[in-house]
Amino acid sequence: MTRRAGRDGPGAEGQGVVTAVRSAWREVPPYQVRQFAALAMDEVPTLAQDILREIRREYPQLPLIPDESGEPQALIGIRQSLEHFVEHMTAGLDRPHVHPRVFQEFGRGEGMQGRSLDALQAIYRLGVRLAWRRLAEIGQQVAIPAPAMYELAESGFEYLDGLVAESVRGYAEAAARQAGERLRLQRRLMEQLFAGDPEAVAGGGAGTPHAPKAMGEGGGDPVSALAEVAARIGWPLPERVAVAVLLRPAREAVAPAVASDVLLDMECERPRLVVPEPDAPGRRELLARAAAGWSGAIGPVVPLLDAAKSLRWAGAAVGLVERGLLPAGELLQCTEHTEALVLLPPEELIDDLTRRRLAPLTRCGPTHGRRLAETLLAWLETRGGAPEVAARLGVHPQTVRYRLRQIRELWGWEMDDPDRRFELELVLRARRLRGELD
Template sequence: MQVRRFAALALDEVPALAQDILRQIRSEYPGLPVVLDDSGEPMALIGIRRALEGFVQQIAAAEGGRPCYPLEVFQEFGRGEGLHGRSLDSLQAIYRLGVRLAWRRLAEIGQQIEIPPPAMYELAESGFEYLDGLVDQSVRGYAEAAARQAGERLRLQRKLMELLLSERRGESGAGAPADSGSGSGSGSGSHSGSRQPGARSALDERAARVGWQLPERVAVGVLLRPAREAVAPAVGQGVLLDMETEQPRMVVPDPDAAGRPELLRRAMTGWSGAIGPPVPLADAAKSLRWAEAAVRLMERGLLPSGEVLHCTEHTEALVLLQPEELIEDLARRCLAPLAHCGPAHGRRLAETLLAWLETRGGAPEVAARLGVHPQTVRYRLRQIRELWGDEVDDPDRRFELELVLRARRLRGELGRVG
């Protein structure tokens, strides 16, 4: 009977108590934004009133009834904090203040109707449990807002990367530097200086929406996942990262900036892939092409795997192994004299020829490079002269021979010497 009477008196107090609590909260937190519902009533007041009603109704039904939380209101409070980039600390402090003020008045009602102290202690305990439930609802709303924001940022970031890496970006004019035909007459300029004053491209706008400052130069990376569910590398805010593709891609701004290579090296621990050469922003797609080419060679075992390599450190392999059909056609023509030699003998002659072309020395130098006797080298060089004749003295033919033989060595078809 006392519980029902307590609940009835408390419900009568709820409207005025909610107003008092809101007034006190605003006094202690003057910067608290006032958000109105469709009827023009403050959402905070609605939340306080519903929370009080829910708690009192729980007591009335009590006797262990399930708490009835005003879910949508307190989840909305949490979402609001998340969407405005604030933490939940201030919101929880406000909740605690509200509970303290509410309990003061509820305790007065309990004394009026002479509820025994042990019963009041139980009510106080229920109040704090109820507060925990309200906080949980706000945390849920906050987490939902944070996830939505993160998802939206990732979506916008992917759109930015798609535009940045598009081969046709320069043709469409979206983000590509304009021709500097007027003004100084120079054929080149900085990324920003080459645009018409006041003009904002699609690239500018998309970069602004994710808070990414357009750099002068970028390098584009392609990554190989160490595992299907691998956690994204912690590359930092400045690096654009798209994990939605089978082979994740990243855009590194100002790749030569002090400390950037070391930061990337640490962030990429456990990952493998390739980072293309640094290029002007408008040429980002070119850096991507080289990174993709390097990854293909890694997958074929022609470049080191198990790490994120830099294309600029593997120029020879990328230049010689990429145009495979062209190099193979040239090799068929240049190495035709070896067609009638056995595989093992042909390989030894090819290795000797390459060592000779690289050293530009005599038999002793070539022998030292190959680790064989100089007389063996003299014998092989005589055979080379017989097979190719005066062609080995022609600078253009020598260049072609060295090109195709180096390519074969990179593919593991010739031994590495020297």
């Protein structure tokens, strides 16, 4: 055993030097060490049984899992750890510890069962305490000096730390495996929910939302198929859901800290969430806080089997966010932006209708044409007289009267046709949503 002397150590001249530390255990005569080890090794089978019996008395909930031969793995682990420690003690306490791999299995088992390592560590401490009690008796029997036994005890607790480390390694491995399996099943469940819409499964693209084919169409019970996968991750099937689509603020962005019952798929280019019972009290507020710093949209609340429809609307809204037509930096509610979602995605249709219905404005200059369009939209929305339209636009009523006379001249009979007025309002609202009108 060695240690580094301090700056003022003898002969160091201010520099750290390595010096030997006296080992009381090494000073024990070899024949005494062999005698001690032989007695301890003879005791191992009985001591292991005694330790397991005491552990079972203190922790009756400890499961006894047999190995291939039918012997409890716990008993095998106790016996192996005692044998390894005695061998280590005989070889010299400064040798590296050897820890039975079965202790990784113990930690892995706790992880697989969803338990913490607290009880397992308490069991290990109890086992070491019981083992040390017997080793101390053997030490007295063969007259091992007290300083050497103290050193042996210190090594025993170091050995205990190693056993715990082995279990932690197994526990972490099990936790990682379970987390990976849960994510895989969660993604599979979400794909089943969105199975009616191939585009949704691929990641939810922007575009005009359409009615997807009903899940399970063509055979099979969709609810049973969902329930089977949901049960494996402990997700109770809700009656209604809403689906959210997110835009990553950065490639390495930390996933939103959503509630455990919210399904989250971060593997897509646009991460997706399935929110069960989204109208439950406080649900929207919690979701908004969890997604703070992210841009995205959450679709309308729909029955479970219509989840793909909610996804399509959320994807369409996110597409508008990317184009700067809806605000970024928050989780938008699609139901609060219905006008934009209805009027903006079908661009080709709206653009064609705009060209046809607003053709009369081509006879005016850009600035005057814009003012006439704003006045026409205000009149269509209020259906009031000049004072009401003027108040909406913030101009003088006489100005409005002048513009309305021009509008009447430009559109003529179309101003009296309900269908034409409806189409004019559609295209003018779409222009306003695009920022082309005030």
